[in-house]
Amino acid sequence: MDLLFFASTALFAIGICGILTGRNALIFFLSIEMMLNAANLLFVLFARHWGNYTGQMWVFFVLVVAAAEAAVGLAIVINLFRSRQRVDVDQFNRLRE
Amino acid sequence: MTLDSPLLSFLTVLLLLSAVGVITLRNPVHASLSFLLSLLSLAGIYLELSASFISMMQVLVYAGAILVIFMFVVVLFQDAYQQIDISKANSRAVFLIPTAAIFLVAMLAYGWEFVHLPMLHIELPTNFGSIEGLARTLYIDFFFPFEIVILIFLISLVGALYIGKKEEL
Numbered sequence: 001m002d003l004l005f006f007a008s009t010a011l012f013a014i015g016i017c018g019i020l021t022g023r024n025a026l027i028f029f030l031s032i033e034m035m036l037n038a039a040n041l042l043f044v045l046f047a048r049h050w051g052n053y054t055g056q057m058w059v060f061f062v063l064v065v066a067a068a069e070a071a072v073g074l075a076i077v078i079n080l081f082r083s084r085q086r087v088d089v090d091q092f093n094r095l096r097e
Numbered sequence: 098m099t100l101d102s103p104l105l106s107f108l109t110v111l112l113l114l115s116a117v118g119v120i121t122l123r124n125p126v127h128a129s130l131s132f133l134l135s136l137l138s139l140a141g142i143y144l145e146l147s148a149s150f151i152s153m154m155q156v157l158v159y160a161g162a163i164l165v166i167f168m169f170v171v172v173l174f175q176d177a178y179q180q181i182d183i184s185k186a187n188s189r190a191v192f193l194i195p196t197a198a199i200f201l202v203a204m205l206a207y208g209w210e211f212v213h214l215p216m217l218h219i220e221l222p223t224n225f226g227s228i229e230g231l232a233r234t235l236y237i238d239f240f241f242p243f244e245i246v247i248l249i250f251l252i253s254l255v256g257a258l259y260i261g262k263k264e265e266l
Contacts (some may be wrong), residue, residue: 004142005207009107011116013200020192026170030119030132033163040151046145047136051221053234059151060235062109063158064246068253070163074170075261081174 004045011038023088025077029070036066105145111138125171129164136160146225 011034019033040059047055079091115138116132136159151170224230235243 001221002107003106004146006204007112007142007201009200009207010113014113014120016117016199020196022120024125024204026125026174027120027128028165029167033132033159034116034119034135037136037159040155041139041142043141044146044148044151047148048221048225051225053231054238056151056226056231057234057239059148059167060231061242061246062153062155064250067163068099068246068250070166071257072253072260074166075257078170078173078261088107093157 004041008038008041008045011035011041025080025089025092028089029073029077032069033066034063102145105142108138108141108145111135112142126168129167129171132167133160133164136164144160146222146226149229150226150228 015031015035015038018034019028022028022031040062043055043059043062045055047053047059084092104257107141112135115135117132118134119128122131136155140152140155143149143155222230
């Protein structure tokens with residue numbers, strides 16, 4: 001159990017590290033998904049620890065929100081790429097064309 | 098509660114290695130495949146934690162749907178990645194320090210919490226994590242959040258369609 005707590009924390013830290021150090025917009029999305037996965041791992045762990053289904057229920061909701069976020073976020077990235085021909089987030093520095 | 102199977106340790110190591118691979122590999126296709134490996138090892142961990150339905154959902158939704166969208170977008174943007182490779186990333190390794198700080202603080206907080214966490218010895222039912230018990234909880238205790246989530250999903254789909262469509266002149 002301690003091992004899985006360590007894994008969850010490390011997964012979250014790796015996701016934060018990916019967002020802070022990366023420049024690629026798509027890697028950002030993968031990092032966000034990894035942080036959601038870290039939360040999911042804790043939910044499942046505690047669902048087993050307390051022996052009820054509430055934790056697993058929240059994992060279900062997080063999955064749905066992650067899917068919705070990927071759909072909207074990737075649509076935004078596609079639009080940005082269409083207008084700028086870039087996926088490097090450092091170059092998206094203007095709000096208006 | 099003891100969770101010390103060798104399989105679990107192996108899956109955890111695999112999970113962390115592939116997660117590091119996601120943010121260190123430069124090629125986005127390799128990063129996506131590494132992410133797929135981390136998702137599959139996480140699904141294995143869920144199976145070990147007796148959450149079989151969640152494990153199945155993980156494979157179907159994450160590996161089946163979200164990652165496929167990612168791969169489509171990556172294929173769409175192939176020439177953009179070559180530009181990024183040319184314009185050599187200025188390394189932002191400074192941010193490793195706040196990351197390490199966050200990790201340490203989180204570990205300390207966890208340690209503080211779990212010194213006081215009572216050790217339970219709950220007898221789990223043999224079919225814990227099956228689709229039946231989960232559905233019972235979902236449709237009885239969590240019915241309103243379920244409806245809200247459906248609404249969120251519908252709105253996000255419409256929004257993605259609206260954002261993604263080409264402007265018609």
